[in-house]
Amino acid sequence: MHRVLISDPLSEDGIRPLLEAEDIETVMNPNLSHEQLLEEIGSAEALIVRSQTQVTREVIEHAPHLKIIGRAGVGVDNIDLDAATENGVIVVNAPDGNTISTAEHTMAMLMSLARNIPQAYHQLQQKRWERKKFVGVELKDKVLGIVGFGRIGREVAQRAKGHRMKVIAFDPFLNEEKAEKAGVTHGSLEEVLKQADFLTVHTPLIEKTKHLINEEAIAMMKTGARILNCARGGIVEENALYEAIQSGKIAGAALDVFEEEPATEHPLLSLSEVIATPHLGASTIEAQENVATDVSFDVLELLRGGTVKNPVNLPSVSSEMMERLSPYFKLSERLGAFLSKVVEGTLERVNVYYSGDLLEVDTMPLTRIAVKGILKRHIGERVNDVNAFKTASDKGITVNEQKSTQTKGFTNLITVEIETDQEKRSLAGTLLNGLGARIVQFDQYSIDVVPEGHLVVIRHTDQPGAIGRVGSLLAEHEINIATMQVGRTNEGGEAVMVLTVDKPVEGNCNDKLAQIADIKKVQCLTI
Ligand SMILES: NC(=O)C1=CN([C@@H]2O[C@H](COP(=O)(O)OP(=O)(O)OC[C@H]3O[C@@H](n4cnc5c(N)ncnc54)[C@H](O)[C@@H]3O)[C@@H](O)[C@H]2O)C=CC1
Numbered sequence: 361m362h363r364v365l366i367s368d369p370l371s372e373d374g375i376r377p378l379l380e381a382e383d384i385e386t387v388m389n390p391n392l393s394h395e396q397l398l399e400e401i402g403s404a405e406a407l408i409v410r411s412q413t414q415v416t417r418e419v420i421e422h423a424p425h426l427k428i429i430g431r432a433g434v435g436v437d438n439i440d441l442d443a444a445t446e447n448g449v450i451v452v453n454a455p456d457g458n459t460i461s462t463a464e465h466t467m468a469m470l471m472s473l474a475r476n477i478p479q480a481y482h483q484l485q486q487k488r489w490e491r492k493k494f495v496g497v498e499l500k501d502k503v504l505g506i507v508g509f510g511r512i513g514r515e516v517a518q519r520a521k522g523h524r525m526k527v528i529a530f531d532p533f534l535n536e537e538k539a540e541k542a543g544v545t546h547g548s549l550e551e552v553l554k555q556a557d558f559l560t561v562h563t564p565l566i567e568k569t570k571h572l573i574n575e576e577a578i579a580m581m582k583t584g585a586r587i588l589n590c591a592r593g594g595i596v597e598e599n600a601l602y603e604a605i606q607s608g609k610i611a612g613a614a615l616d617v618f619e620e621e622p623a624t625e626h627p628l629l630s631l632s633e634v635i636a637t638p639h640l641g642a643s644t645i646e647a648q649e650n651v652a653t654d655v656s657f658d659v660l661e662l663l664r665g666g667t668v669k670n671p672v673n674l675p676s677v678s679s680e681m682m683e684r685l686s687p688y689f690k691l692s693e694r695l696g697a698f699l700s701k702v703v704e705g706t707l708e709r710v711n712v713y714y715s716g717d718l719l720e721v722d723t724m725p726l727t728r729i730a731v732k733g734i735l736k737r738h739i740g741e742r743v744n745d746v747n748a749f750k751t752a753s754d755k756g757i758t759v760n761e762q763k764s765t766q767t768k769g770f771t772n773l774i775t776v777e778i779e780t781d782q783e784k785r786s787l788a789g790t791l792l793n794g795l796g797a798r799i800v801q802f803d804q805y806s807i808d809v810v811p812e813g814h815l816v817v818i819r820h821t822d823q824p825g826a827i828g829r830v831g832s833l834l835a836e837h838e839i840n841i842a843t844m845q846v847g848r849t850n851e852g853g854e855a856v857m858v859l860t861v862d863k864p865v866e867g868n869c870n871d872k873l874a875q876i877a878d879i880k881k882v883q884c885l886t887i
Pocket residue numbers: 433434435436455458459462507508509510511512513530531532533562563564565568569590591592616617639640641642643
């Protein structure tokens with residue numbers, strides 16, 4: 361039974377896949393204190409949050425069984441991603457489910473700001489019929505400056521164009537051609553700031569965007585311009601905005617988000633030019649159901665050994681690519697596991713070569729899995745797909761991936777090579793059509809071994825009788841040989857035997873094998 365902890369309010373319809381799963385115990389508790397969260401997380405394999413729960417390093421380090429953190433929404437700034445990655449915890453989000461709701465909320469804020477709707481309503485509630493005080497501005501022909509032209513920024517642009525606004529956008533990934541296709545003008549940040557009558561930000565909150573709209577940026581804007589932030593508190597510097605409104609440089613602001621939330625006492629809320637909502641961008645029935653469903657499916661998939669759709673701390677792989685790569689997952693891990701168990705010395709470098717059909721695909725996920733297979737010998741289950749590269753780099757191991765045209769006659773070939781301070785060893789495997797995975801090369805020896813189960817790897821001198829003596833000794837210990845492969849460089853020279861056996865070769869038997877004449881080294885492994 362997998363335990364899933366949900367520590368923020370989530371749509372019950374959205375998490376139905378979890379609630380109905382027989383192998384999942386779902387604990388919903390949106391009112392946990394920090395101490396309670398530290399306690400509850402101890403037995404959870406998955407944690408699902410919205411934006412309230414702060415998933416800090418402390419929380420992650422209190423969660424020895426945690427495999428996945430699901431963010432039912434877009435922004436992951438409430439999750440310590442480094443700590444998650446270091447601890448091998450995958451973080452997933454729901455990037456698409458609340459796009460429309462947030463874009464619609466931005467438009468609602470834009471129109472309310474232009475027409476002073478919240479302020480006028482507030483006066484009416486006070487029984488004041490004020491008309492002169494609330495003269496607004498039209499949106500038509502005004503310039504909307506968009507900073508961050510991602511999912512939400514684009515949706516906002518479409519809607520603003522419906523109001524016949526002129527849209528100018530800045531995003532590091534936007535160019536003239538893409539802007540033209542979207543029907544907007546492409547500008548630098550400075551151009552956007554200078555031209556905007558309304559400026560709206562739709563970037564994530566990251567180091568580069570923290571206080572992006574600061575005193576200096578605001579100084580470039582038109583006097584009387586208005587600013588909206590429905591993305592993250594901190595993208596617009598709050599003190600600078602306060603001063604700019606006080607001085608009359610900025611005519612008004614619409615804020616859905618604040619640097620510190622909840623923000624009921626914020627000085628900006630005392631200004632009549634500021635309208636605000638308590639982080640409601642994604643708060644619609646539809647968005648909440650969408651994001652909860654999306655993370656629930658990813659959590660279920662991962663806990664059941666599958667792959668996730670929206671990883672944040674792993675590069676995402678398209679489903680088409682995943683289909684091409686997934687048959688090689690086991691082979692990559694087992695090549696790594698096999699080699700790590702026979703190599704001697706301190707690991708320094710891992711090289712993975714791909715050829716044949718694998719020349720055309722992004723093989724990085726396979727390299728990551730091979731590295732995981734190698735490191736598991738020393739680190740155990742703490743290493744996984746998420747932290748394999750980071751763990752290798754922390755341990756000073758260089759990982760290198762290369763494409764090679766040398767197929768050695770196979771339609772696909774993966775060669776894992778390990779360099780230590782003492783030796784360099786390699787193992788190559790392939791997927792044979794209809795027959796599954798095979799190890800086809802071990803160092804310089806050609807072999808044909810199914811990479812699974814209990815294996816005995818024997819280095820010996822190619823002499824008559826060596827194979828027979830090994831077979832007899834194993835029989836004496838009631839160990840049945842399933843397959844045996846022998847490779848040699850030349851007659852009478854260095855040779856290798858790889859046996860698959862029905863039970864592990866241990867202790868006494870292992871010692872006796874090593875004492876057989878012409879046998880140089882015996883290594884027993886299970887993969
Ligand atoms: N108020 C609310 O309830 C919600 C807020 N959000 C927030 O909205 C923001 C945007 O969300 P999406 O559009 O879904 O994300 P997205 O990832 O689709 O788009 C973000 C865009 O920002 C751009 N960007 C990054 N750094 C930039 C910079 N320095 N200058 C200009 N552009 C930059 C990226 O290239 C990307 O195109 C996120 O911060 C998210 O947390 C999202 C949903 C709900």
